[in-house]
Amino acid sequence: MAARALMIQGTGSDVGKSLIVAGLARAFTRRGLRVRPFKPQNMSNNAAVTADGGEIGRAQALQARAARVPASVHMNPVLLKPQSEIGAQVVVQGKVVGNAKAREYQSMKPGLLEAVLDSFARLADTADLVLVEGAGSASEVNLRASDIANMGFARAADVPVVLLGDIDRGGVIASLVGTRAVIDPADAAMIVGFIVNRFRGDPTLFDDGMKTVARHTGWHALGLVPFFDAASKLPAEDALGIPGRGASAAQGSAGVAPGRTRIAVLAYPRIANFDDFDPLRLEPIVDLAFVRPGEAIPGDARLVILPGSKATIADLAALRQAGWDIDLAAHLRRGGHVLGICGGYQMLGRTIADRDGIEGPPATVDGLALLDIDTVLEGEKVLIETAGETVAGAVPFKGYEMHIGRTTHGASAEGGRPLLRLGDGRLDGTSSANGRVSGCYVHGLMTDDRQRRHWLQRIGAPASDLIYEPEIDATLDLLADHLERYIDCDRLLELARPSRVTVPG
Structure with a gap:
């Protein structure tokens, strides 16, 4: 049976995508599924060494741990590590291939999609479920033409998308509905539902907010997730976490x-x-x-x-x-x-x-x-x-x-x-x-x-x-419990579907 896949994209950076994927990875692993995390492109100077001799973003290493599998270079095939005047170091499937300034990297991205799809297919070949994490914002339409991190990947691999918004920073209704308004209709059609993250207070006060987003977008409301206080115990992905x-x-x-x-x-x-x-x-x-x-x-x-x-x-x-x-x-x-x-x-x-x-x-x-x-x-x-x-x-x-x-x-x-x-x-x-x-x-x-x-x-x-190490695992279990309580995880599994990407050869 082909592995199913589901992608978590965000309305912006630091809305909690990495944490949600880690929690879902642990939750679905506990259900007996073979789960693999995947992020097509990451930008972070927090990196981890993998069992197969490369480096990936630290968040994907944590997600692999949540899924109780060794970290692999294929879980994050493109890693950008910001440097000084020269822009960013480009790491592909765990190995440094060179440096590029931001504009130069845009021209490189179409050629990197092949490596991204290859890594994704290799993971899917060993899994029941691949949980994909997007990067930055799904609404960056100025970068859409050469995108490999969000809708560019989702469309190429035919992976359904759940859009994540962060209510703690304010304007979550506008950010979710606004994403629907500015992205291409074919991209919007890939989105099957939305989740609102980091809620504080009485959740019934946002019932109308969830209905408003659903009415304006046509997407399923899949969960309103309260703030998870123990998140501070888990490694942060990048300098935003300092x-x-x-x-x-x-x-x-x-x-x-x-x-x-x-x-x-x-x-x-x-x-x-x-x-x-x-x-x-x-x-x-x-x-x-x-x-x-x-x-x-x-x-x-x-x-x-x-x-x-x-x-x-x-x-x-x-x-x-x-x-x-x-x-x-x-x-x-x-x-x-x-x-x-x-x-x-x-x-x-x-x-x-x-x-x-x-x-x-x-x-x-x-x-x-x-x-x-x-x-x-x-x-x-x-x-x-x-x-x-x-x-x-x-x-x-x-x-x-x-x-x-x-x-x-x-x-x-x-x-x-x-x-x-x-x-x-x-x-x-x-x-x-x-x-x-x-x-x-x-x-x-x-x-x-x-x-x-x-x-x-x-x-x-x-x-x-x-x-320390048992503390991390215990926190991942608490996170999984938290998400199982506030997200319709059964519905997520129903929405996940096999991709059309296969291992070359």
């Missing part, structure tokens, strides 16, 4: 609550994989502050983290422009600790060389010189799941590598020591001689309960009993 602007500054003036330890993460413009620090955000003993340009690093932070970056040299310049290099020096004089991950690790060294212009204009720049290392951006991108232990203390960890670059250590006797020993015997990372500045290429250290407790102990924070 805690609200200005929060860290407010926290800094108020001081840390008794019994809590402040950790600051530098949110530079091209921050990548900031979900590395979600476990710290959930720690009851941690006050996690994302610090943006224009805000000072909190003076009471015990640990400052330099996260990954999609454009290391450009973000290092932004760091200096924000005055964070001065703040870091003061932080270390006060006895604080610093940790760099991936691009943040490269920034902590003496020099960074991008001679071939991989991440921006060719350049060689001075780093922060807090570690005795030098980095050259060159070679193939490393994409691998990894495990090992710390060199000091032999604390185990699991994580992944996702980087371009080769880092070498200086010959200084005070240059520090390697931080991690990988499972294959390789050494990774560096820790300063006094142990207060460290960095490595391994993402996901804080997701591992053993490593997170180790780092909290290093900065003098009390131990916690948070077990």
Whole structure:
């Protein structure tokens, strides 16, 4: 029997498409269906390494987890990773194929549709149900001619669409009815129903609102979904999910609550994989502050983290422009600790060389010189799941590598020591001689309960009993329960239908 498919498109960005697909994936998986998530095109610097050796958007990795299957490159065949002046890095079926500015990418999209349909067919060949997530807004008619992310895909694969609106941001009736008004009639015919997301208050007060949308569009009303408070426990897809602007500054003036330890993460413009620090955000003993340009690093932070970056040299310049290099020096004089991950690790060294212009204009720049290392951006991108232990203390960890670059250590006797020993015997990372500045290429250290407790102990924070991974699975189950209660899931399955795309050959 051919797999059925259903697509969730939105009236705009950040209306909750990723979360709805994740919840439905868990709900239908619990019913015994083989579910596969799929997003034709994604734009995000939060990426995940897949079991088949590529990278996809973090949201699709979470959706795969919700469906209880390994993440695959075919779940997100086109991934755009925004960089600096050069636009975005283009990843196709898990591998980098080049860089493109926005206008250049529009001309590339028709050629990418073949890869999108190929990946979709491969997933459908192993599934009972494929849940497809659109990107941005279904009403971007100015981009419709070359679209592969929303109606362009839906029409090419003959996949029915459910349109999702967000009532929390206001104007949901206009956004749903307006979408029906501006899109092509043949596109509108693909839409079989609508869902209103993030409702607060008495749902009966919006009964007339649901009827109004249905009357003006002709679409089935499939659910009014109340705000899901536990969503904050799940990894966010992109920088829109970073805690609200200005929060860290407010926290800094108020001081840390008794019994809590402040950790600051530098949110530079091209921050990548900031979900590395979600476990710290959930720690009851941690006050996690994302610090943006224009805000000072909190003076009471015990640990400052330099996260990954999609454009290391450009973000290092932004760091200096924000005055964070001065703040870091003061932080270390006060006895604080610093940790760099991936691009943040490269920034902590003496020099960074991008001679071939991989991440921006060719350049060689001075780093922060807090570690005795030098980095050259060159070679193939490393994409691998990894495990090992710390060199000091032999604390185990699991994580992944996702980087371009080769880092070498200086010959200084005070240059520090390697931080991690990988499972294959390789050494990774560096820790300063006094142990207060460290960095490595391994993402996901804080997701591992053993490593997170180790780092909290290093900065003098009390131990916690948070077990992160089971917390994520429990939250996905709660999300599935929530959607089963407020969405007509039986009707969704009836509306899903087999696509007309087949595996080539």
